[in-house]
Amino acid sequence: MGHYLVGRLFGVKAETFSIGFGREVAGWTDRRGTRWKVGWLPLGGYVKFKGEMVPGGDTVAPLSTLPPSERVERFDAKPAWQRFLIVLAGPLTNFIVAILIFIALFSMTGLPTTPAVVGQTVPGGAAEKAGLQANDRILAIGGGRIETFAELADTVRLRPDQPLRLTVERGGRTFDLSVTPSRSVERGQSLGTLGVVSRPMVWEKGGPAAVVKAAFRQTGDVVETMIVYLRQIVTGARPASEMGGPLKIAELSGEQVSAGWLNFAVFAALISINLGFMNLLPVPILDGGYLVLYAIEALRRRPVPAAVQETALRIGLAALVMLTVFVTANDLASFGLFRNLRGLIG
Structure with a gap:
């Protein structure tokens, strides 16, 4: 939603707004020509802007050859700083959602002191x-x-x-x-x-300023925790087998729902922070990778060659797919699937 709103602010046409991936299950097209849909694979979502580069996407004619009415609504025709803000708005929205959840919770329960x-x-x-x-x-x-x-x-x-x-x-x-x-x-x-x-x-009621400050601090603490966790994974201080994926998230979500709305709200805030943090990593195909490309463009005063961008996005997509397979295997292992299979084979 962050991508979509800031994109609209700068006049970029959103061709697709999808909740979930894969084949469309249900959807409609609004008067602006945006297709709002639900995909069958509920592992996230995306916004596809007109003129946005995606791995394996169709090539288009040079922007200079397109009529002004076509260029004005294209993502790739916007200045680098506008594209940067459109991409940055996505993960920032994740953090804002988490902060709002913490503000609501601290307003009701008080501050943990x-x-x-x-x-x-x-x-x-x-x-x-x-x-x-x-x-x-x-x-x-x-x-x-x-x-x-x-x-x-x-x-x-x-x-x-x-x-x-x-x-x-x-x-x-x-x-x-x-x-x-x-x-x-x-x-x-x-x-x-x-x-x-x-x-x-001890839980103490706080005024609006104290509640907002505590919400920002809580969000910052979660980000710091994630940085430490990631560093431990990279350095080998923590085994990569502890990384969880979508199946583990689904399992924990069900448990938190059963534990009550308060637990689930905290869990939702943590997941939102996790998504924002991961999307800011400087990996091609993630928002952070696009931000790096636009920062380089601003420094060079000319776009990164399309072939270089395409190669980077393909590499990033392959890395993301491999990571998804790896963490899903971790999830299945944590459920005891492989142990049970060995028992059946043995």
Whole structure:
């Protein structure tokens, strides 16, 4: 929708607005000539603008040979900065949707303000072994200041078996200590645990400014978590087998619906942030790849050759298909399909 609205703002004709991919199940054409449709494969959606390059798309005559009435509504006839904004509007809309969801939730439930204070330690846990005690207030992790127990949990959860430097306040004095979160596996994901229990949860009502600030901060925290997760995948600190795909998303969606509307709303915000973040990666065929091409065009003051763009898009499409196959295989493995097949064959 972000692509569509900004495209219309700049006078670009949207030929297709599709929810889902593949063969059309249902649809209609509006008075502007845009085909609104639902595809049979519900794994996303897209907007196809007139004059937009796609892998394997038809070539057109040079823009200079087209009449003004034809050029005015074409995507490829617009200045690079307008094309940049049209593409950027898609992932930005994902982030805006997530922020609006968090604003609504925090307005209803209040802001999570449980302090980062140890209520008690689990016997034999990483925290007890490191010397943490009940009533210790954790001020920072690795030099980064934290205020709430949720921030502590989010940081630790992503770093199993990784030594962390905690800045602790106890009895009026401040000191550092090192702790290595234990590794636990939940639903195929490696998680770090300290072995501490928080004090009773605290939720405080906040004014509009505080709620909006908290929503932006929550969105930023999720993005930071994704960056850390991706870096761990690339460096091998986290196995690629933990990456989930569309089947895992569908499974988790069903679980969150069963858990109640609040859980599902939070999950929807997380998925929206995930989509926005992934689409901004500088990979051809994704929005981030197009943004790189338009930035290069602006620097060169002339478009990237069509042949180069076509090759890049084909490579990006192939990489995306391979990634989809890989994460789908991960999903099936997490469901026990391959283990059951081995049992049947054996």
